[in-house]
Amino acid sequence: MRLDERGGRRLRILVLNGPNLNLLGRREPNVYGEMSLKGLAAELMLRAPEDVELTFKQSNHEGDLIDALHDAFDYEGVILNAGAYTHTSIAIRDAISAIAAPVVEVHISNVHAREAFRHESKLAAVCIGVITGFGLTSYTLALHALIEHWRNRHD
16 A cells, blocks of 8 residues: 555555467457557556556566566555466466465456366465456456455455
């Protein structure tokens, strides 16, 4: 929690995206939509309340995602789209378990309506919630969920 220039509280939320999400807008637009990752970030910033500060990171590398989660001790919450690592990474699961910041797992597509290997999340059990299948709106829903979660615990 940071204070803004007027001394008000500022909620810091990390938006962390995993492999292939740098290709949003170009990769399978019928599944993931036509907006780029930069467009998503701009849209989410427009939808964030004034007292919320968003930080955006993306990596195609598992270790970079783990490092970003380790650095999340400075955040009040994390929105995580781990991409395919959702279904395979015990290391990312352990990183989520190691931090105090609550994590919301997000997916653009409805992973349960896709291939069977996408139906299981290694991360969901250590996240406060999972939002899937609402396109890029999944991120907005996760943002509001984290804000409410924080307010319910601190107000």
